Amino acid sequence: MVITNFNGAGIGFGFGVGCGFGVGWGFGGMPLNFLGLGAGGGCGVGVGLGWGFGSAYGSRYRLSRITFQGVEFDSKEKSDSMELSKSSPEISNHKSNKDCLLVINGRVLDVTKFLEEHPGGEEVIVEVAGKDATKEFDAVGHSKVAQNLVLKYQVGVLEGATVEKVDGKDVVEDNEPRSKEMSAFVIKEDSTSKTVTFLEFFVPIIFACIYFGYRLITIADTVDY
Numbered sequence: 001m002v003i004t005n006f007n008g009a010g011i012g013f014g015f016g017v018g019c020g021f022g023v024g025w026g027f028g029g030m031p032l033n034f035l036g037l038g039a040g041g042g043c044g045v046g047v048g049l050g051w052g053f054g055s056a057y058g059s060r061y062r063l064s065r066i067t068f069q070g071v072e073f074d075s076k077e078k079s080d081s082m083e084l085s086k087s088s089p090e091i092s093n094h095k096s097n098k099d100c101l102l103v104i105n106g107r108v109l110d111v112t113k114f115l116e117e118h119p120g121g122e123e124v125i126v127e128v129a130g131k132d133a134t135k136e137f138d139a140v141g142h143s144k145v146a147q148n149l150v151l152k153y154q155v156g157v158l159e160g161a162t163v164e165k166v167d168g169k170d171v172v173e174d175n176e177p178r179s180k181e182m183s184a185f186v187i188k189e190d191s192t193s194k195t196v197t198f199l200e201f202f203v204p205i206i207f208a209c210i211y212f213g214y215r216l217i218t219i220a221d222t223v224d225y
């Protein structure tokens with residue numbers, strides 16, 4: 001289970017008393033999320049239901065497993081010129097999003113080209129760039145796919161480090177199986193989350209429709225002909 005934060009334009013529906021803000025169920029960001037805070041301004045007398053556009057901030061739990069579908073396999077790239085041994089100072093100078101090296105389990109990776117594709121966002125990687133990021137990488141519980149990508153982006157080995165095999169591949173064999181590595185993928189959520197998505201999206205809209213329908217009927221009733 002992973003918790004990620006989001007923010008983005010949102011629509012908030014909420015209950016408020018008197019004049020001011022209503023705080024309630026907001027959703028926003030991409031993809032649409034709930035558990036956000038929606039703030040809307042408006043004036044009313046008594047107890048009412050308000051809605052407004054604003055920003056939604058919140059956290060979401062990823063309960064479903066992410067699955068990857070390999071769609072393309074590329075041919076080996078740069079592997080012949082791979083420099084196998086790198087020392088720490090050579091790595092620590094590469095810590096920007098234009099030039100990003102890091103170490104995972106003794107393997108030196110150049111993930112500059114992967115930053116934009118990283119499902120966890122580029123910032124988390126840039127934060128640990130130029131360093132040994134094994135702890136951070138393991139803490140997330142990255143999948144086998146991620147571990148294989150580590151091999152794909154490996155450009156060397158930290159000087160003095162012993163590198164363990166991943167799925168039968170190690171740094172020596174790394175020249176060989178690159179032709180079978182995944183270079184593009186599509187993220188697909190498990191279907192179990194579809195009900196949740198439906199509820200997140202439609203429940204506030206249904207409530208809003210009921211409210212506005214009710215208002216229309218009561219206003220029509222009070223018009224004096």
Ligand code: HEM
Pocket residue numbers: 002004062066104109111114118119120121124125128133134136137140141142143144145146147149150153
């Ligand atoms: C070391 C610093 C890193 C941190 C802190 C980090 C963090 C994260 C987080 C938070 C997610 C979950 C995103 C979500 O579900 O919304 C994620 C997913 C992922 N990351 Fe990283 N990541 C790091 C490095 C890497 C590296 C070096 C690779 C591969 C070269 C990688 C590949 C992936 C992949 C493929 C996923 C999708 C889920 C999975 O297959 O495990 N990450 N990462």
